[in-house]
Amino acid sequence: MKTLKVALLGAGNVGSQVARILLEDADALAARTGARLELVGIAVRNVDAPRDVQAPRELYTTDASALVRGADIVIELMGGIEPARTLILEAIEHGATVVTGNKALLAVDGPTLYEKADAAGVQLSYEAAVAGAIPILRPITDSLAGDKITRVMGIVNGTTNFILDAMDSTGAEFSDALAEATRLGYAEADPTADVEGHDAAAKGAILASLAFHTRFALEDVNCQGITAVTAGDISSAKDAGYVIKLLAIAEKLDGGVSVRVHPTLIPREHPLGAVRGAFNAVFVEAESAGELMFYGRGAGGSPTASAVMGDVVSAARRLVLGGPGRTDSTIEVLPVLPIDAVTTRYYIGMDAADQPGVLSKIAALFADNGVSIETMRQTVHRDENENGxxxxxxxxxxxxRASEAALAATVEAIKGLDIINSVTSVLRVEGV
Incomplete structure (x- = not known):
């Protein structure tokens, strides 16, 4: 039986689980692939660092470059931009198949890596870069290859979904829900990448690239996080039959593609509305297949390792049977559309004076800007600090439905009314 040399870069939470699977399930993997997958080394910063899953000590090395040059399959799970980028390019140059879960690198410099892999005729796989254990990238590239995808909407960050779900179920404010997420280990000590939407934006760029056969980078994604979402927004959304989720949305519009990440109101009965806790889900709309839902754990060592090993087995089978690497499916060059090109529904919260004529003035202003009101709810309260x-x-x-440009103009006009104390929130509405 043929032997394929596997180099593993990184031995963190996911990398350690990948090493465990390669070592413990060697016979089963050989039966599935037709080759022995020999783990020849694990590149780490410190060979003596404690790890949840400890491989034989002789496998650990600090010389990642030498490890890459002698491998048939390179699994990159280091994270970050460098040295991951340099090592992946080195692996491609030496003809190795590359499997990575590095969403940040793919979002920033994915087009360069795809081009290098295409030119070298090697395979670059990255199922684990989006939504953890959920098999979503291969269904988009393979199962739906004969269809036309029109929209992808995804809950692709477990931390923010946990926070928003906690706010929805308990009435907690954002800061309290974030503190609980940190205590339980769902949020990092510095949660900026999650709560500001950057992590979801990186994944959104990858999904858009595959769905629309055009290379998108992180800079192409319009991004807004969840830090401004209040308990009042959550409560009002609930009263109206909605739940707030941070969604990554990529959709094909006239003239190009819009890729955006932002907190979104979605009907509670929508499949994405039922995604609880730290779970992820991706909702795909295609011309022939219709609506498809992919759901599962979006993070964690074992779930993400499952996605990594799916790519490894697929690559190993190709190496055994022969043939060129599966190259990137980019066949179009669709322009990136600004957020102003988007047409959707909106939710606007505001604090206004309770006096005759307020509602009519606001309604007239919306009409003047070409934005039609579907529902309006009013809650009157008296200032407790002033007697009477x-x-x-x-x-x-x-x-x-209205254009982003028309809505922005409406909000600016509202802020200029002397009867408006403040505009407290502006959120988009999807799934209706």
Whole structure:
């Protein structure tokens, strides 16, 4: 039986689980691939560092470059841009198949890596880079290759979904839900990449690239995080039959593709509305297949290792049977559309004076800007700090479909009204 040399770069949470599978399941993997997958080394910064899963000590090395040059399959799980980028390019140059879970690198410099792999005729696989254990990239590239995808909407960050779900189920404010997520290990000590939407944006760029056969980078994604979402927004959304989720959305519009990440109101009965805790889900709409839902654990050592090993087995089978690497499916060059090109529904929260004529003035202003109101809710409350002070009203408006540009103009006009104390939130509505 043929032997394929496997080099593993990184022995963190995911890397350690990949090493365990390669060592413990060697016979089963050989039966599935037709080759022995020999783990020849694991590149780490410190060979003596403690690890949850400990491989034989002789496998650990600090010389990643030498390890890469002698491998048939290189699994990169180091994360970050460098030295991961240099090592992947070195692996490609030496003709090795590369499997990576590095979403940040793919989002920033994916087009360069794809081009290098194509030119060398080697395979670059990255199923683990999006949504952990959920098999979503291969279904897009293989199962739906004969269809036309029109939209992809995904909950692709478990930390933010846990936070928003906690706010929805307990009524907690964002800061309290974040503290709980940190205590339970769902949020990093520095949660910026998650709560500001950067992690989801990187995954959104990858999904858009595969769905629309055009190379998108992180800079092409319009990104907004969840730090401004309040318990009041969550409560109002619940009253109206919605739940708030951080969605990565890629959709084909007239003239190009929009790729965006932002907190979004979605009907509670929508499949994405039922995704709880730290789970991920990706909702795909295609012309012939219709609506498809992929759901599962989006993070964690074992789930993500499952996605990595799926790519490894697929690559090993190709190396055994022969033939060129499966190259990137880029066949189009669609322009990236600005957020102003998007047409959707909106939710606007505002604090206004409770006096005659307020609602009619606001409704007229919406009409003047070409934005139609679907529902308007008003909650009146009296200022507790002033005895007999003026009452104020909390207004929550959901619009019909409108362009981003028209909505932005409407919001700016509202802020100029003397009857408006503040615009408290502007959120988009999807799935209706």
């Amino acid at each position: 002070g003026p009452a104020t009203a909390e207004l929550r408006i959901v619009t019909h």
